[in-house]
Amino acid sequence: MKTLVISATVLALSAGAVLADAHSVVRMGTEGAYPPYNFINDSGEVDGFERALGDELCLRAELNCQWVTNEWDSIIPNLTSGNYDTIIAGMSITDERDQVIDFTQNYIPPASSLFLALSEDADLAGGVIAAQTNTIQAGYIAETGATLIEFATPDETIAAVRNGEADAVFADGDYLLPVANEDADLMIVGEPVQLGGGVGMGVRETDNELRDAFDVAIQSMKDDGTLNALITEWFGPEAATF
Amino acid sequence: MLDTGQWFACYLTNGAHFLFYQSFLVVFALIFVTAPTALAFGFGAAAASRSPILPIRLLGKLYTAMVRGVPDIAFFLFFVIVLDQLIEYSVHTIRCPDWSEPIYQGANFLVCDAARVPPGNSPQWVHETYNFFLAVFTYAIVFGAFCGNVLFGAMRAVPRAQLETAEAYGMSRRQTFWRVLVPQMWIYALPGLSNVWMILIKATPLLFLLGIEDIVYWARELGGSRTSAYQYPHPDWRFWYFLGLLVFYLCFTRVSEIALSRLTRRLSRGQATMAGEDLRKAAA
Numbered sequence: 474m475k476t477l478v479i480s481a482t483v484l485a486l487s488a489g490a491v492l493a494d495a496h497s498v499v500r501m502g503t504e505g506a507y508p509p510y511n512f513i514n515d516s517g518e519v520d521g522f523e524r525a526l527g528d529e530l531c532l533r534a535e536l537n538c539q540w541v542t543n544e545w546d547s548i549i550p551n552l553t554s555g556n557y558d559t560i561i562a563g564m565s566i567t568d569e570r571d572q573v574i575d576f577t578q579n580y581i582p583p584a585s586s587l588f589l590a591l592s593e594d595a596d597l598a599g600g601v602i603a604a605q606t607n608t609i610q611a612g613y614i615a616e617t618g619a620t621l622i623e624f625a626t627p628d629e630t631i632a633a634v635r636n637g638e639a640d641a642v643f644a645d646g647d648y649l650l651p652v653a654n655e656d657a658d659l660m661i662v663g664e665p666v667q668l669g670g671g672v673g674m675g676v677r678e679t680d681n682e683l684r685d686a687f688d689v690a691i692q693s694m695k696d697d698g699t700l701n702a703l704i705t706e707w708f709g710p711e712a713a714t715f
Numbered sequence: 716m717l718d719t720g721q722w723f724a725c726y727l728t729n730g731a732h733f734l735f736y737q738s739f740l741v742v743f744a745l746i747f748v749t750a751p752t753a754l755a756f757g758f759g760a761a762a763a764s765r766s767p768i769l770p771i772r773l774l775g776k777l778y779t780a781m782v783r784g785v786p787d788i789a790f791f792l793f794f795v796i797v798l799d800q801l802i803e804y805s806v807h808t809i810r811c812p813d814w815s816e817p818i819y820q821g822a823n824f825l826v827c828d829a830a831r832v833p834p835g836n837s838p839q840w841v842h843e844t845y846n847f848f849l850a851v852f853t854y855a856i857v858f859g860a861f862c863g864n865v866l867f868g869a870m871r872a873v874p875r876a877q878l879e880t881a882e883a884y885g886m887s888r889r890q891t892f893w894r895v896l897v898p899q900m901w902i903y904a905l906p907g908l909s910n911v912w913m914i915l916i917k918a919t920p921l922l923f924l925l926g927i928e929d930i931v932y933w934a935r936e937l938g939g940s941r942t943s944a945y946q947y948p949h950p951d952w953r954f955w956y957f958l959g960l961l962v963f964y965l966c967f968t969r970v971s972e973i974a975l976s977r978l979t980r981r982l983s984r985g986q987a988t989m990a991g992e993d994l995r996k997a998a999a
Binding site: 554652 | 729730731733734824825828831836837838839842926935936939940941942943944945946947948951953
């Protein structure tokens with residue numbers, strides 16, 4: 474029994490060592506402006522669901538991780554050019570992105586995107602809709618009859634509705650719901666829309682070992698139920714779980 | 716009222732605000748490292764533009780003409796990428812001579828891992844410092860070109876009679892340059908240089924474009940509306956944060972103006988200019 478434990482430990486350590494050569498530090502790239510997914514908290518540190526998840530995944534995969542923030546618009550180019558090793562920033566898995574980078578399995582199931590507006594009768598079909606640049610929501614609005622205005626940060630999309638520049642915001646429901654709950658002027662309108670294949674971690678296409686390591690860690694969190702607990706903790710009891 | 720006061724006292728001293736206050740140091744560091752470097756670049760360019768050797772003269776003139784003729788923002792965005800890729804490409808050719816894959820793959824610039832500058836495994840502050848120095852170097856090149864033009868004009872403004880006198884005393888070209896021309900040119904250069912200094916101060920928010928977490932980044936980040944996911948929720952306060960930046964820059968440029976006018980007075984002493992003549996008369 475003892476030999477079994479030791480040999481298992483040695484095996485685990487050596488598997489870690491192979492990865493450690495290439496990645497003695499894994500730099501985790503996130504946006505830091507998308508609460509509750511990821512944000513810079515009042516102490517100036519990266520916080521949120523993805524911080525908690527990422528730290529747990531790194532612990533399970535025995536990786537030494539460091540957090541880095543990068544603006545959303547250039548988050549994929551800076552991954553491919555090697556400024557950091559992963560994207561963990563509420564990024565939905567889409568075919569378009571999959572051609573440029575690789576994704577781990579999803580760690581948030583496909584969730585609904587919602588509209589947020591100042592009044593119930595906002596014109597969602599033909600009005601002006603704000604969305605963040607390079608998001609699946611922006612891509613979706615561009616295909617509809619509505620006029621799309623894009624902003625670099627999620628916060629600016631909401632500010633655009635508050636000051637009347639846009640009729641509504643279209644974004645991930647989990648981002649909009651806390652905003653709608655806390656501001657009496659803003660409300661969720663229209664029907665939820667299902668987009669994307671869930672949220673996963675992005676890695677470079679050549680980084681197969683790293684992707685596999687995170688895949689195993691995500692699977693283990695799915696299996697023991699800790700991932701669902703984490704989702705409920707950060708997104709509330711109504712959030713979709715695995 | 717007391718509660719509001721306490722709330723603000725706590726809010727304005729939280730960790731994120733300390734990072735905001737620190738970013739003011741980044742701006743000061745940028746200015747105080749860039750200014751002398753740019754002056755050195757400018758001096759080199761001005762001296763080169765006066766050189767009797769044609770290629771050096773052309774090089775000096777080309778540098779000032781080219782950099783001055785390109786919009787600052789375009790140059791900043793372009794040059795930082797070029798500089799970064801140039802450094803990585805050079806390291807790549809030295810360290811990975813047997814690399815077979817193409818370096819340019821579509822929009823991607825891919826060098827071998829050993830050629831990454833700074834190395835991918837280095838801590839975050841190394842990456843930030845590296846980016847900061849790329850920015851400083853770019854600023855120095857841009858503002859060096861402006862300084863070069865100012866100094867070139869100032870060198871020509873020194874009265875010809877002064878140089879002829881120096882030559883009549885048997886000074887060589889080099890001696891005339893260093894002992895007569897350079898000490899006298901500063902007073903002519905100062906109005907132009909003070910302009911460049913002001914523009915440099917006002918150009919510091921461009922750091923934000925280069926992805927450096929400067930005061931503009933933090934003002935936008937902290938001013939944005941915050942839900943209760945944060946410890947201190949508040950509505951959109953960007954107006955107040957940007958107003959704060961405005962006041963900061965106004966104070967900074969005002970202090971600079973006062974310091975520069977004192978410097979002008981100091982440098983006018985004993986000069987063959989109207990201001991110098993006034994000082995002489997007042998003393999007599």
